[in-house]
Amino acid sequence: MTHETPTGAGQPAVLSINGVSKTYAGGFTALKSVDLDIRKGEIFALLGPNGAGKTTLIGIVCGLVTASSGSVNVFGHDINGDFRLTRARIGLVPQEMSIDMFTKVKDAVAYSRGLFGKPADPAYVEQVLRDLSLWDKRDEQMRALSGGMKRRVMIAKALSHDPDILFLDEPTAGVDVELRQGMWQVIEKLRQRGKTIILTTHYIQEAEEMADRVGVIRQGEIVLVEETATLMAKLGRKQLTLQLAEPLSAVPEALAVEGLTLSEHGDALHFDYDTRADRTGITTLLANLNAAGVSVRDLETRQSSLEEIFVDLVGGAS
């Protein structure tokens, strides 16, 4: 029986990855006990450097890679025991351009639909091709299409059986800015049609732009799963550093305020504040410093970007 496991944010998990590990024949461990739940209808961005295990993880869920241990459930069904049920609900757009150059667009899409055991449905296929601006190209052979169109055909093929979950492995890798934005629009449209989308990317901006949640994978381990909005809120925070003329042994009581800390050597004060707040507290802090007779030698502010958070998290990867 199909059941959906409730998870955070009140959304059911359509995909549950539990303790999945993968060690390849050569001894390379690509995944180390990965746990991840994907919520219905969300766009989830899996962020990580090359070799972090993104494609291996997708490959395991879709049947291209055999997991060494762990289990994966799709809508409550095990991907090995009930592979027909689980695969029928998943669409995959791989990273590599994998197409038969001599096939016509409409035949390629019809082939994919047939492989999934679905009867021909010209109206649905037409809608998919129109959504992806490929209808005019339906009678063209693949080799006659541009790179961006070929990529869209691969999406059309993945959507041919009307899956609930769509995996996009680096959908914008190697495409120019204009095409990338076109792809974002396509993905947004798919979300509006109720698809759950899991995409991998190198681009922080891509994750920020589209994803509801972001997961960061490093050396085969998921090191962070966060709502994109929460991450963005962290982005809104800045840190003011005040270099003191004379070191302090502790923060004077008169200055004590939330977000203010003394550096290890006592020669600087750090003040974390929210740039979007009505009152950041900087003016008060500076006035209090003056009143307490604490002299400031220099000051600077810095903002931690998602890029920095990402780099910090994956820093040990290389």
Added chain:
Amino acid sequence: MNWRGALTIYKAEMARTGRTLMQSILAPVISTSLYFVVFGAAIGSRMESIDGVGYGAFIVPGLVMMMILMQSVSNAAIGIYFPKFNGTVYELLSAPISALEIVVGFVGAAATKSLILGALVMVTASFFVPMEIQHPLAMIAFLVMTSVTFSLFGFIIGIWADNFEQLNIVPMLIVTPLTFLGGSFYSISVLPPFWQTVTLFNPVVYLISGFRWSFYGVSDVDIGISLAAIAGFFAFCLFIVWRMFKTGYRLKT
């Protein structure tokens, strides 16, 4: 069962044949016909009859079998190798389709093509040499079993092959010599006793002998042994394919 998936693969493979009609159908028919013209009509008229059958007619079953073996192997091998080569194999592996259904699609299409070619070659041969078919049902059974079994063998090669050289090496270095030395052009009874014994280790001998029996009622080896040999090879290939899918050999990582 996802028979629609198997049918989709079958149709796509047959459509590929349709796109390459010259290479897929005409070329093998013409090259095999040349054998009839040269060995059957031209040289055959100067050769002695074998087991009471004229030489031109004697070589027809062997040539048909030779073409079917080679075409079955190469078609099925290319059929599964091509998706591996261009990356589209991901679709097969991520679709709700079982190994059996995938095999039925690819092997069924390769065998169908071989059967079409076999029929065309036999019709062509009938224009050059006098032919008779004493056991038509047995002939059809041999054609179907050989086409399916060697398509299965080709499918194994297609999965095993990592490059185009490997794809061609087995058909070129194993299937072709075995076929030429398997009695396509002669009866093994003309060989010295030692080589007759050696030849019996060649599985193709049993196919050609059995197939020739269905035409003229004469054979080098017992028809029962021929049937057992082809059934045994079929079972062997089926086991290998099953293991390949079970372990994901050169398909999954």
